Amino acid sequence: MLSRVADSLFWLGRYTERAENYARFIDVNFNLSLDLPPGIREQWAPLLLATGDNDHFLKLYKTVNRENAIRFLAFDERNPNSILTSITKSRENARIVRENISKETWEVLNDLYHYIHDLVKKRVWKKEDPHSFFNSIKKQIQLLNGIAYDTVPRTQGWYFTRLGQFMERADKTSRILDVKYHFLLPSVEEVGSPLDYLHWAALLKSVSAFNAYRRVYGKIAPTTIVEYLVLNKYFPRSILFCLINVETCLLEISEYKGRGYSNSAEKAIGNLRADLEYADIGEVFEFGLHEYLDQLQIRLNDISSAIYEQYFKIRPNLVADSQSQSQS
Amino acid sequence: MLTENYEYKEHYDEMLDENGNCRPHYQAFREALETFSNRKLHQLQYSTDKAQVSMGMTFNVYHDNKGIEKILHLDLVPRIISGSEWDIINRGLQQRITALNMFIQDIYNERKILKDKIIPSELVLSSSDYLEPCIGLTPPRGIWCHITGSDIVRDKSGKFFVLEDNLRCPSGVSYMLENREIIKQAFPNLFASMGVQPVSDYCGNLLSMLQSLSTQVQPNVVVLTPGIYNSAYFEHSYIAQQMGVELVTGQDLIVKDDFVYMQTTKGLQQVDVIYRRIDDTFIDPLVFNPDSMLGVPGIFEAYKKGNVALTNAPGTGVADDKAVYAYVPRIIKYYLNEDPIIENVPTYLCSEEKDLKYVLENIEKLVVKETNAAGGYGMMIGPKATKDEHEKFRKKVKASPRKYIAQPTLSLSTVPTLSSKGIAPRHVDLRPYILYGENIKVIPGALTRVALVKGSLVVNSSQGGGSKDTWVLID
Known part of the structure; x- marks a missing residue:
């Protein structure tokens, strides 16, 4: 396998996994906030600290609140680790090695890319309940993993x-x-x-x-x-x-x-x-x-x-x- | 009736004749088309667009820094060509490619055609596409132009003409293949009943042709791409995928002791055949353009020693020069002693005094083209251009006549196309694909490019044209 292709397949794996994890974190944090007793404010700062993006966040936004945190973690192209950036990079890597991945996995990833860009256009972080979007992103990545599991041969590319x-x-x-x-x-x-x-x-x-x-x-x-x-x-x-x-x-x-x-x-x-x-x-x-x-x-x-x-x-x-x- | 207000009269229409009668090979299709409502057709068109985005059939537009990916609009309504019409194209292109290949071999070796003064030496040797490092070379099997995508148009009488030969890295074949997949699904029953010749074995044929260029038992074939920012990247990766070979960039390749290798996770692996999708002068910075970042230093020497095959062979582009084009009928006559089966569009060479005078006097009626530009760039369509543009091109032509040719404005044929108001005639050209290996094979299908705007003649994808699936019928 070409070294460059191996590199791209490795990052394809990393970026999709990153996007899925971010979707999980946001979703759970959002759910947690629903369970909080009255008087306790929902907390987004810990999530920003845990992902290692806090300093960058503070340069771009004045206050830590749900809307800003969701926008930054999920939909901000200025954040190199946001779901948007990760899926964009993941697709970019998939495009580089398209001849090495199955048609079905490419199409799911490509659809996901367009889906997220649509969400950005609709400014969904302003919505009351963005829960369903994150669930949907998570599910599409799981679908991607599932299809790959059943369609990709167990040769070097798979292991990278x-x-x-x-x-x-x-x-x-x-x-x-x-x-x-x-x-x-x-x-x-x-x-x-x-x-x-x-x-x-x-x-x-x-x-x-x-x-x-x-x-x-x-x-x-x-x-x-x-x-x-x-x-x-x-x-x-x-x-x-x-x-x-x-x-x-x-x-x-x-x-x-x-x-x-x-x-x-x-x-x-x-x-x-x-x-x-x-x-x-x-x-x-x-x-x-x-x-x-x-x-x-x-x-x-x-x-x-x-x-x-x-x-x-x-x-x-x-x-x-x-x-x-x-x-x- | 969907085709009730179909305005077929001004040009050659491929569905209706001048009396409004349906041509026989369109009959079954037209009847089927009339059973659809306008609404249903637009729904199918919508699914077609979606399918293209989903498959990632996108291209990047040159001169567009943002690198935005666009889809090439695929019109739902297929273009139909009868078996007997196709026979002309098939024979005509076989003849043309045979002659052009002999021409290229000749001008880099014996130069008989130049010595016999069939073509002015000056015209060939002054071309920027005539590559001196190729002098004295004979590529494997003596084949230079392995992969060609000729542009063909039809005039008012319906006769075919070759407009351009496209001997260097012609693109669009992936659209021929993917368009078929999509349109077949939009009209499954109709497709099955019409008797359409298949195109799907193109990539299999391509691989066999490429393998035939090496003496190795199991040659290692690769596709060389400039990278993901190239406008045709989708096609490069599509072709590599369909052939099951590696898609490489210049940085993946390395030349050692005049052999070419690719860098893999298990060390170096020898490469035997390269289908390169980068221009001649970019393949080797040591021999050609020293600033090229896309190529592989030392690859030309490896090629000269016969250690690697390159398709198309470097130097092929000279036969694609628009000034050389004017001589193709004479080239065919010279090498094959035959008259061309498909004619050339009449062409004025600005390098010849008589032609130059005519061009300068009639520029507003003519299409003026740069001799070594492609993709609809560097050209002016006289009747559509302004007085200022006419004047600008007059000056350009006068300053460097060798760089320009002119042709009369063609009235391209029309075919039924989906418009907002139903089915309407739109102008098209035709790009069939030809493979030259052990023999010459014209794939029975093509990329049909369509000018989507009513009355427009510009079909180039980079300038707002669309595409169609092309059904060649079994007669």
């Missing part, structure tokens, strides 16, 4: 897209967990209060983990929720699950069947996956959840760089170099 998808998902699950850290609770008494319960339930719902989690642990409790979303091996949006899949994709791509690793990207992911596999949730809290997640994100970035060096980097043309030297 999945690689991008799981790298992105690991990052986003760690960020949404971090939201909780950023929620500014009025006082210590709030811990364990109905409001606290609402927050944790919303967090689980944002990653579609509410029911799955309850079947394992039953009670809503911070320690076990974090354990589930970071260290669970079986839940498709937990961080460990994502890392296991990142490693699998890399090994499928290199076709390495031995022990350990065959390149530096595989080494870095093997290392990180093992750390989580053998971690104890007590240690995580001892280290500090926020600090732990921060470390994790840094290591994910290192893995991204290693993947780039290994597979995507284009070498300069050899003839051009040697000839221009001999001519001079």
Whole structure:
């Protein structure tokens, strides 16, 4: 597979996953605001902090409120991570590699692109209840993933897209967990209060983990929720699950069947996956959840760089170099 | 009746003859068309537009910095060509391509036609498309123009004329193929009952032709594109997808020891045949345009050594020069000793004194074209232009006569087209596609371009024209 095509497929996976996660976050935060007891204002600042876009937001908007936050996170072309930008870039990458993806997946993605641009024209962030739009975006991306699952052959291209998808998902699950850290609770008494319960339930719902989690642990409790979303091996949006899949994709791509690793990207992911596999949730809290997640994100970035060096980097043309030297 | 107020009289109409009687090959279609209401046809047209957007059949307009993607309007009503009419086109294009290919081989090698003074040497050798690095070269199988998309028009009597040969990277074939997919679905029963020749094996034929240019058992064929900002990017990726080959850009390719490789996730992989969709002078900055960022340094040397095949062969464009065009009937006569089956549109060469005088005196009646421009750019339609524009072109022509030719204004034929007031006649041209490999194959179909505005003769997609599906019937 061409290095440039592999690069595009990787980012196709990353950007669609990013868009889906943003749609989830906004949808859940919006739902959460409906449940809030009277007198408590809905909070959008934590979401902006968690996605890492807060500074940029404050440069563009004066106040943090629902309308501005939704516009910025979903529909603002000036935000490099908004759903609009992500889907636009995702489609751009799909256009670059169109001969490598199935006709059906291209058409769903292309329709989604036009759908979102229509929403921007209609200025839907001004609407009373934008809930249905985010649900619809989420569903279309799930449709895209579903069609790809049943139509794309399991060759290199598939694994590069999945690689991008799981790298992105690991990052986003760690960020949404971090939201909780950023929620500014009025006082210590709030811990364990109905409001606290609402927050944790919303967090689980944002990653579609509410029911799955309850079947394992039953009670809503911070320690076990974090354990589930970071260290669970079986839940498709937990961080460990994502890392296991990142490693699998890399090994499928290199076709390495031995022990350990065959390149530096595989080494870095093997290392990180093992750390989580053998971690104890007590240690995580001892280290500090926020600090732990921060470390994790840094290591994910290192893995991204290693993947780039290994597979995507284009070498300069050899003839051009040697000839221009001999001519001079 | 949908076609009640159909104004067919002024030009050659392909559905109705001069007495208003339906031509036989349109009969079944017209009857079927009359069973639709105007409303129903507009609904179908709406679905057609939607299908195009959904499939991403978009192009970027040149000179448009925003890079906005537009769809080429696809008119719902297909254009129908009878088997016997097609026979003329098929034979005529086979003849023309054979002769043009012999011409290109000759002028880069023995130059017999120039020595025999059939064409002024000066005219050929001064063309900016005559590439000196190609002198003495013979491409694989001696074929230069593997892929052609000739533009054909019909005059008042309905006779066919070749308007342009388009020997360099002709575009639009993806529209011929995708238009068929869409229109077939709009009229499924009618399509099935009419007996339309299939076009869908185009990409299979293209791949076989490309593979035949290499001596490798399983040659690695690629399509080379300038990238996603090129106006025809959709087509480049469509063709690569349909052939199941890689779509590459210049930066994916690398030349080592005069062999071409592509950079893959598993290292370098040799490339044997390149269907390039970038212009001649952009393919290799070491030999041609040194500023080209699109090409591959060293690729021309690899081509010269026979280590990679390029289609169309570099240097082919010279036969597509509008001044050379005027000589094509003489080229056919010279190499094949035959009269052209499809004639040329009468052409005045401004480089010849007598013609120049005529052009300057009659500029308001003529269409003036730049000899090496395409896509409807650099041209002036005399009867539609203002006095100022006439004067501007007179000056241009006088300043550099070699750069211009002129032709009488053609009355293009009309075909039924959906308008806001029902079915109305609109002017069209015809672009069939020809593949030249082990033999010459004219694909029985075409891109029909249609001027959507009543009375307009400009069919270019970049200037507001649309397209139609073209049904060639089995007689």
